[in-house]
Amino acid sequence: MTGEDDPLAGLRAMAAAALFPVEGDLTLEGLRALVTVRRDAWGVPYIEAASLDDLWFAHGVVTAGERLFQLELTLRAANGRLSELFGERTLDDDRLARTVGFHRAGARIAAGWDDRSRRMHERFRAGVRAWVGAMPAAPVEYTLLDTAPWIPEDEAAWAAAFVLLAWGLSGNWDTELLRAWITEVGNDDLAARLLPPLPADALEVVPGALAGALFDARPRAKGQGSNAWVVSGSRSATGAPLLANDPHLL
Template sequence: MRTFVRISSWVLGFLVILAGAVAWWFIYRPLPQLDGSISLHGLQHEVTVDRDGWGVPYIRAASVEDAAEAQGYVMAQDRLWQLDLLRRVAQGQLSEILGARTLQIDKDFRTLGLGRIADREATTLEPEPRKLLEAYARGVDQFIEQHQRRLPLEFSLLGYKPQPWKPADTLAISGYMYRTLADTREREINRAKVTARAGADRAKDLFAIESPLDHFIVGDANVPNDGSQRTATDPDEDDDDDDMQPDTVFKADLARPNGHASENSAPDITTELAQSVVEFLAASSNEIRAGLGSNNWVVSGAHTATGKPLLANETHLELMMPSIWYEAHVTAPGWNVKGFALPGSPMVIIGHNDRIAWGFTNNGADVLDLYVETFNPAAPDEY
């Protein structure tokens, strides 16, 4: 009995050690090198990279190109799987690694042609941005070359290695971001369905750009305060439930076939629009779940202790791990910027330098239209 217990203990201990070794091999071994020196053959001068307690890189270089190359290497250290995943999404190549489950996503993005557009734009770049993107790509590629046997866990699980990085990959990811923030296809389709079943006025209420909860904090001296500028979302002078649920949703008249409105023909929303609303919610569940949105505001220097203006910029997107943003501080001749970059892009797109801070938010502009095409049965290539 004692021998059995002893052997069992040895086996259990061996399995624990083996599990720890496997975990180290697949999970901890690919983690980025934070100390020591690394040789990058494209650098013209030495580059220093420090990290703070949160892992944010501080890159100091003697040239902008060296800074971009180092940033590409460092970002690949931290986000190589994310980089490869995003470029695959943008170029419609997910199914190459994930199989048939992502075919429809690939079809959508290949139809949009973001990869083809990026390849074309990469050949027309001005010299300065071209050099930056090429330097950044060199940094990513050198990390891949140096870590063929120490790639992030996801590559081991899926059994493939990433292809070299190209400037066109950076442009394709930028196109993916534009598409993500400006894509209103589902909204356009759902609005058309509601319009067909319930009328344009009610579709306008359900798809209103302005919220009945919106109120200006500071009045506009050019707008009279006599109620003449009141909108349909606040149809009366009372601050009541009407303001939360626009009257037009419940009180709009249903047009007769002859175009005239009937005072008694307005149906209850729960009977007339229930199915349309259910379909709309189902089709838009992803948009509602994501809850995308951003905000920003500025305080004048006249109202601050330092006399300098304050900028607050919150660019929150869908929650993911890791975040879509990558924080970095980059210093080079003529550059001292700290802020956030997109995966696959050098420098920062939101942040500040020694003189000014800048930011942006999605303004929700309507930049997309859909058309129903009718094909010619006699000539399938015509519509």
């Protein structure tokens, strides 16, 4: 398909122009020494640096170069600032983020960082800002929304993203709140009767043949949620078992 035949050719070109370069040299203020970013056959970047300071900085550069808009959306979602871009349609999300207090929790997390952790986050943020200042073009999403990248200086705003991630993994938060309320208005025994615990030793291993039959009979959602799989060593090229997992986080 030629550019004349592809109505999205211009959009594709704009998107490609904003990506982190996969070849060539790039000079950025903030690096102490040469850093090399190489990619494997699947495009996964590997960063080689002479110091942790440069490694953390380069990590921020590469992350921003490939996922700047995603990074900003995560920060905005964590800090209740999506509606600055999307208006009323995301007000409920922003109200939730501010009511639950992701930023407040992030401030407490950041206050507890040791010197090494704080330096790591500082250098990562510096790398993000360095890319934003040097990128040849902004990602196409910014053009479509007629806005500029928002890179907060507040370390609590960044730590809030960790809280948002933890929130996303806490699928039973409403049950925990209900249990706390029942305990407050009643007692622990009442909460245990209404919401009985599931002790770890109550689980049983199902025999292999039966497990397969149960798995086949169990209704499953397609293409959604975290997953894991294992391959027996008898079926792998190395003769060793292979285990992989794919956690769906954000």
